[in-house]
Amino acid sequence: xxxxxxxxxxxxxxxxxxxxxxxxxxxxxxxxxxxxxxxxxxxxxxxxxxxxxxxxxxxxxxxxxxxxxxxxxxxxxxxxxxxxxxxxxxxxxxxxxxxxxxxxxxxxxxxxxxxxxxxxxxxxxxxxxxxxxxxxxxxxxxxxxxxxxxxxxxxxxxxxxxxxxxxxxxxxxxxxxxxxxxxxxxxxxxxxxxxxxxxxxxxxxxxxxxxxxxxxxxxxxxxxxxxxxxxxx
Numbered sequence: 001x002x003x004x005x006x007x008x009x010x011x012x013x014x015x016x017x018x019x020x021x022x023x024x025x026x027x028x029x030x031x032x033x034x035x036x037x038x039x040x041x042x043x044x045x046x047x048x049x050x051x052x053x054x055x056x057x058x059x060x061x062x063x064x065x066x067x068x069x070x071x072x073x074x075x076x077x078x079x080x081x082x083x084x085x086x087x088x089x090x091x092x093x094x095x096x097x098x099x100x101x102x103x104x105x106x107x108x109x110x111x112x113x114x115x116x117x118x119x120x121x122x123x124x125x126x127x128x129x130x131x132x133x134x135x136x137x138x139x140x141x142x143x144x145x146x147x148x149x150x151x152x153x154x155x156x157x158x159x160x161x162x163x164x165x166x167x168x169x170x171x172x173x174x175x176x177x178x179x180x181x182x183x184x185x186x187x188x189x190x191x192x193x194x195x196x197x198x199x200x201x202x203x204x205x206x207x208x209x210x211x212x213x214x215x216x217x218x219x220x221x222x223x224x225x226x227x228x229x230x231x232x233x
Contacts, residue, residue, distance in 0.1 A: 003055055006145040008047050010117055010134055018130060020114035025143025026102055027119040029057070029151045031094060034186075035169070035176035035195045036159050037083040038097055041151035042105040044077040044113065045143045051075055054145050056138040057152035069153035072146050079150055080108035090198040090213045098124045119144050166192045 011023045022044060030038040051071050053064065060068065073079070082104030084097035092100065102125050106113065115130040119137040134141055138148040156175050163171025168189060170181035176194070178201070190208040191197060202212040 003059060003139065006050060006054060006140050006142045008142055010132060010137070010141050011047065011143060014115045014117070014132055018115055020130065022111055022113045023115045023117060023143065024106065024109065024113035025117045025119075025137070025141055025145070025147045026105070026125070027138050027144050027148040027151055028098055028101065029148070029155050030176065031098070033176035033196075034178055034182065034199060034201055035086065035171065035192060036155070036162060037085050038089060038094070038101055039151050039155040039158070040082045040098065040101040040105045041079060041147040041154070042082070042102070042109055042113070042116075043072075043079040043143050043147040043150060044109065044111070045075075045146055046077050048075075050142045050146070054142065054149070056136070056145060057148040059139070060149070065149055066153055069149050072150055076146055076150075078110050079147065080105045081151065081154055082106070082108065086194055086196045089196050091215070093215065095122075095124050099126065117141050117144050119148070162194050166194075 014020050014023055024042045024044050026040060026042050028038060028040045030036055051068060053068060057065050082101040084101040088100060089097040106116070106129070115132065116125060117137055118125055118131050118133050121133055121135050123131045123133050125131050134144065137144040139145065159175040160172040163169060168185040169192065170179060170185070173179070174182050186201070186208070187205060190205070191202070191211060197211055197213040198215060202209055
């Protein structure tokens with residue numbers, strides 16, 4: 001399906017309206033997975049013309065995405081990855097875990113960005129970062145698209161490696177997201193050390209439900225269930 005290539009329009013706007021000189025694009029992958037970390041990439045690209053075919057990682061074939069990630073690693077001015085573990089997701093909730101992973105990525109950059117373009121409509125990053133949220137930024141903004149591709153390829157590789165000792169779960173193919181193979185292995189074997197144990201899928205597994213972790217919502221907030229798909233869908 002044809003798609004419009006990403007541009008530097010948002011970055012140019014940020015530079016013009018805020019005086020920012022260094023702008024990072026930030027995107028995440030793994031938010032809706034049942035297993036594995038949530039991974040965030042922060043990428044700085046400047047205003048150069050992007051590689052041919054750059055777009056949201058989800059619109060690319062595995063082969064093309066992998067090839068493009070290799071190009072991007074040397075094409076971008078700089079990039080860094082941050083992760084939040086399943087244990088941190090269970091303890092903090094997804095929003096706070098995303099912020100943790102994003103801050104780890106941004107702090108690992110060789111230079112501190114003056115502004116951040118964040119994919120989506122919700123600013124999970126917040127102060128002290130100057131943030132511009134962009135819906136479908138991974139399709140429309142060069143730096144965010146670059147971050148999307150790098151993050152996806154890196155996390156997929158990590159999940160394939162984690163799955164070596166848990167072959168029945170098919171992590172190399174599903175990257176920890178729900179799939180028929182993943183669900184069947186969960187029902188038979190229960191969660192691995194890499195599963196998120198506070199998530200709703202355990203409610204549908206009576207023999208493993210006792211492993212579910214329940215957070216203490218003493219701060220008055222409500223549980224975050226975005227992406228926590230159960231077995232019936």
